[in-house]
Amino acid sequence: MTLRLRLTLWYALVLVFVLLAFGGVVYVALTYSLTAQIDHTLSRVANEIISAYRSPDSLPITLRALNITSNVYVQVWDDEEELVWQTTNLPLQDAAFDPASLLLEENVYATQELADTHLRVLTVPVMLQADGSVVARLQLASSLETIDLVRRMLLNVLIAAGLIATIMAAVIGYIAASSALRPIDQVTETVLQITRADDLSRRIPISAPRTSEDGRLIMAINETLERLEDLFHAQRRFLADVSHELRTPLTAIRGNVDLIGHTGEADAESLSAITDEVDRMTRLVGDLLLLAKAESGKIALAEEIVELDTLMLEIYRQAKILARAQVEVCIGQEDQARVKGDRDRLKQVVLNLVSNALDHTPNGGKVTLSLRCVEDWACLSIEDTGSGIPENELPHIFERFYRVDRSRQRKASGGVGLGLSIANWIVINHGGRIEVSSQPGEGSVFSIWLPRIEEDCGGNS
Numbered sequence: 098m099t100l101r102l103r104l105t106l107w108y109a110l111v112l113v114f115v116l117l118a119f120g121g122v123v124y125v126a127l128t129y130s131l132t133a134q135i136d137h138t139l140s141r142v143a144n145e146i147i148s149a150y151r152s153p154d155s156l157p158i159t160l161r162a163l164n165i166t167s168n169v170y171v172q173v174w175d176d177e178e179e180l181v182w183q184t185t186n187l188p189l190q191d192a193a194f195d196p197a198s199l200l201l202e203e204n205v206y207a208t209q210e211l212a213d214t215h216l217r218v219l220t221v222p223v224m225l226q227a228d229g230s231v232v233a234r235l236q237l238a239s240s241l242e243t244i245d246l247v248r249r250m251l252l253n254v255l256i257a258a259g260l261i262a263t264i265m266a267a268v269i270g271y272i273a274a275s276s277a278l279r280p281i282d283q284v285t286e287t288v289l290q291i292t293r294a295d296d297l298s299r300r301i302p303i304s305a306p307r308t309s310e311d312g313r314l315i316m317a318i319n320e321t322l323e324r325l326e327d328l329f330h331a332q333r334r335f336l337a338d339v340s341h342e343l344r345t346p347l348t349a350i351r352g353n354v355d356l357i358g359h360t361g362e363a364d365a366e367s368l369s370a371i372t373d374e375v376d377r378m379t380r381l382v383g384d385l386l387l388l389a390k391a392e393s394g395k396i397a398l399a400e401e402i403v404e405l406d407t408l409m410l411e412i413y414r415q416a417k418i419l420a421r422a423q424v425e426v427c428i429g430q431e432d433q434a435r436v437k438g439d440r441d442r443l444k445q446v447v448l449n450l451v452s453n454a455l456d457h458t459p460n461g462g463k464v465t466l467s468l469r470c471v472e473d474w475a476c477l478s479i480e481d482t483g484s485g486i487p488e489n490e491l492p493h494i495f496e497r498f499y500r501v502d503r504s505r506q507r508k509a510s511g512g513v514g515l516g517l518s519i520a521n522w523i524v525i526n527h528g529g530r531i532e533v534s535s536q537p538g539e540g541s542v543f544s545i546w547l548p549r550i551e552e553d554c555g556g557n558s
């Protein structure tokens with residue numbers, strides 16, 4: 098069942114319930130008030146008769162013409178249950194209107210069906226003032242024909258009006274639901290078109306106000322499409338990058354193998370080139386595997402206490418060896434800071450940043466490592482006086498396979514643009530972040546911010 102049909106049914110159902118309740122209340126209230134009016138008339142006439150004939154000596158009650166309302170019928174029964182007198186306007190024989198109540202000694206109202214006439218009957222015992230004994234009983238009746246007619250008419254009107262109102266509500270409800278759901282139809286149609294055309298660059302035009310439900314739905318779908326498009330492009334770029342990065346060393350290996358085949362001897366230069374390229378491929382595959390594991394949440398990071406100052410000293414020593422005295426490596430500020438995390442992974446991050454700094458710093462340049470505490474954070478920074486990174490490239494350097502200068506001849510040991518993505522993932526998963534500031538031609542500063550586990554933070558510098 099469609100949504101609009103369901104909504105219409107709900108409208109109609111609610112209306113039917115409301116009308117039933119309303120109609121029921123009106124019907125019962127009207128019946129009650131009309132019956133009460135008749136009861137009142139009967140009681141008034143009974144009182145008139147009794148006060149006209151209240152004479153202890155007038156037994157049996159003698160009757161004279163009373164000005165009795167034409168639609169009230171009266172019977173007088175003596176204590177022997179014999180009919181003494183009755184009005185002449187009776188549509189009935191000499192039977193009592195309400196035989197059962199004749200035996201009772203109290204006023205009784207009853208509704209009776211006599212000779213196809215619907216009657217409201219009041220039985221009133223007439224007592225002698227002296228001893229309170231019942232000397233006669235009055236039975237007054239009034240036809241309920243008019244009330245029945247009014248009730249029937251009311252019922253017919255209520256049923257007809259209810260039916261018309263329900264049908265109208267259903268039609269209007271259907272039209273309203275259709276017009277309210279029309280934007281959703283349009284959205285569905287556009288999304289289907291996008292799917293059929295396989296074109297994620299298309300967007301649904303926002304015709305409704307942005308705060309309305311349909312406007313928000315369209316915006317949410319457009320955002321999802323944008324995200325999907327980004328992911329799709331990223332996946333395509335990633336595949337192209339991986340293929341490219343794998344093909345380059347393979348081509349180099351193939352060239353060298355061909356050369357060996359031609360010359361018939363494996364010269365040291367070719368073998369070393371092959372080894373370099375195989376190393377490069379191994380690194381690439383290793384990095385890819387690490388990223389894939391990271392993204393699928395399969396890398397479990399150890400949670401040990403890591404003394405960042407000790408870690409920095411270790412890396413400083415390694416960096417000095419890597420720099421081979423062509424670049425000066427030194428230590429700036431050296432606070433003591435401890436963080437919780439995976440020591441090996443953190444070391445991998447810092448080493449990666451240091452090796453990047455060394456790679457991009459020309460001979461005679463300087464790379465400075467420093468560690469400082471800022472409030473609850475430890476900040477380990479690697480500053481170089483190298484080539485720097487253009488401002489427009491900065492937001493992208495943590496993307497996978499992103500290299501600032503793609504055309505630059507890479508060293509065999511150079512990365513493929515995965516190092517910073519891996520470093521960023523590791524630091525983020527330690528609850529920290531990597532910040533970078535750079536001035537092209539002057540150098541860059543990479544800062545690793547990690548949450549400290551201790552309050553006191555001693556400085557050595």
Ligand code: ADP
Binds near residue numbers: 483518
């Ligand atoms: P790679 O493994 O190729 O070095 P990274 O992800 O580590 O890739 O770095 C991405 C890019 O950021 C590099 O291609 C490089 O151009 C740039 N970059 C990283 N560190 C520095 C730095 N200290 N100075 C200048 N450029 C840098």
